[in-house]
Amino acid sequence: MTNAATQIELLPPPIRTRRPVAQSPLRDLKIGNVPVGFPVVQAALSGYSDGPMRLVARSLGASYALAEVMIDRFVLSLKNRERTRYHLHLDDEDHPVGGQLMGSDPLQFGPAARKLVEAGFDVIDINFGCPVKSAVGGCRGGYHLSQPAVALEIVSHVREAVASHIPVTLKMRRGMDDSSASRDNFFEILEGAFARGVAAITVHGRTVEQKYIGPSNWDFLRAVKQHAGTKTILGSGDLFTPQACLEMLADTGVDGVTVARGAIGNPWIFQQCRELAAGQPPSFPDIAEQRRVLAMHLDLCVAMGEAKSTVATMRTFGIKFARLHPRHEDVRNAFARVKTVEEWAAVLAGWYTHGIEPRQEQP
Numbered sequence: 464m465t466n467a468a469t470q471i472e473l474l475p476p477p478i479r480t481r482r483p484v485a486q487s488p489l490r491d492l493k494i495g496n497v498p499v500g501f502p503v504v505q506a507a508l509s510g511y512s513d514g515p516m517r518l519v520a521r522s523l524g525a526s527y528a529l530a531e532v533m534i535d536r537f538v539l540s541l542k543n544r545e546r547t548r549y550h551l552h553l554d555d556e557d558h559p560v561g562g563q564l565m566g567s568d569p570l571q572f573g574p575a576a577r578k579l580v581e582a583g584f585d586v587i588d589i590n591f592g593c594p595v596k597s598a599v600g601g602c603r604g605g606y607h608l609s610q611p612a613v614a615l616e617i618v619s620h621v622r623e624a625v626a627s628h629i630p631v632t633l634k635m636r637r638g639m640d641d642s643s644a645s646r647d648n649f650f651e652i653l654e655g656a657f658a659r660g661v662a663a664i665t666v667h668g669r670t671v672e673q674k675y676i677g678p679s680n681w682d683f684l685r686a687v688k689q690h691a692g693t694k695t696i697l698g699s700g701d702l703f704t705p706q707a708c709l710e711m712l713a714d715t716g717v718d719g720v721t722v723a724r725g726a727i728g729n730p731w732i733f734q735q736c737r738e739l740a741a742g743q744p745p746s747f748p749d750i751a752e753q754r755r756v757l758a759m760h761l762d763l764c765v766a767m768g769e770a771k772s773t774v775a776t777m778r779t780f781g782i783k784f785a786r787l788h789p790r791h792e793d794v795r796n797a798f799a800r801v802k803t804v805e806e807w808a809a810v811l812a813g814w815y816t817h818g819i820e821p822r823q824e825q826p
């Protein structure tokens with residue numbers, strides 16, 4: 464398991480020029496034979512998109528969710544049994560769900576993909592995008608964008624390893640860097656992957672070299688969708704508001720969008736996208752609603768999580784959720800200090816009380 468959450472600095476969103484959101488009805492998303500529906504989904508997020516986060520996102524309108532990336536060797540390993548059990552355990556309500564694999568050796572992908580299918584994952588996603596130093600240095604994730612032949616070998620192994628009704632999908636950044644050779648590699652992998660039976664490709668409009676600095680290139684997403692024609696493309700990058708999600712759909716023509724940093728501590732973004740798409744103003748959660756959802760997240764984490772890591776996980780989420788609280792710094796600091804689940808629950812009970820007005824706008 465990479466620990467990208469601790470390695471990637473969560474930079475503030477870049478400022479985009481506001482464009483009017485198209486009023487035409489959104490097309491339902493399908494990934495292979497898996498009907499997803501509303502085309503705004505929960506992205507894979509290492510350190511975050513575990514079972515509890517996915518269930519909370521679904522309860523607020525996410526129609527599909529991806530689990531955090533798993534290293535193929537880790538999935539196959541008998542060591543780490545506890546963590547493997549946690550990551551491979553799926554709640555009955557947690558569908559459709561994508562399991563994402565990352566690795567270096569093409570031969571390990573097939574057996575790992577089969578294991579994810581046995582665990583109940585509906586879609587197998589292959590990570591060709593992770594820019595974290597340990598991943599790229601270990602010839603995993605985004606590194607594969609520099610070696611199309613190996614990348615396509617991985618795709619073939621995974622496609623052959625799992626039954627034909629299980630969609631195989633890719634996650635790619637737009638290249639290693641801004642060179643034309645990198646762009647050529649991107650399209651070689653894209654075309655080769657679709658030719659090998661990949662059902663959908665998610666494109667993050669930043670390069671591996673770029674990491675999270677600078678904007679995601681939506682013009683590139685538009686070019687990819689035009690190139691792909693009727694093949695399914697999902698877009699990623701800079702989706703921090705419901706307006707941005709619908710703008711990406713309208714501006715680039717992608718078939719779906721995957722919300723990443725914008726959903727950490729703000730699962731209401733999925734509901735807000737549905738409201739906006741229906742022509743209504745997006746509603747911001749009042750304190751009672753925030754309390755309800757935080758309590759739900761805690762209950763799920765206690766029920767499903769590993770006892771040892773529950774406090775650490777909930778501390779992280781509490782800090783992120785605090786952004787929507789009018790006294791966000793105080794609440795953030797209170798969550799940051801908790802050492803037990805009981806202390807976490809006490810912060811919730813103390814700070815999320817009646818009579819506190821919510822922030823009126825997205826921070």
Ligand SMILES: Cc1cc2nc3c(=O)[nH]c(=O)nc-3n(C[C@H](O)[C@H](O)[C@H](O)COP(=O)(O)O)c2cc1C
Nearest residue numbers: 468506507508509532634667699700701702723724
């Ligand atoms: C903390 C963190 C963890 C991530 N983990 C994954 C992952 O496990 N798999 C993946 O494909 N992308 C991962 N990503 C990339 C996101 O899915 C997304 O493509 C990227 O953050 C761009 O979207 P955004 O600008 O809207 O956040 C991660 C990003 C962040 C910030």
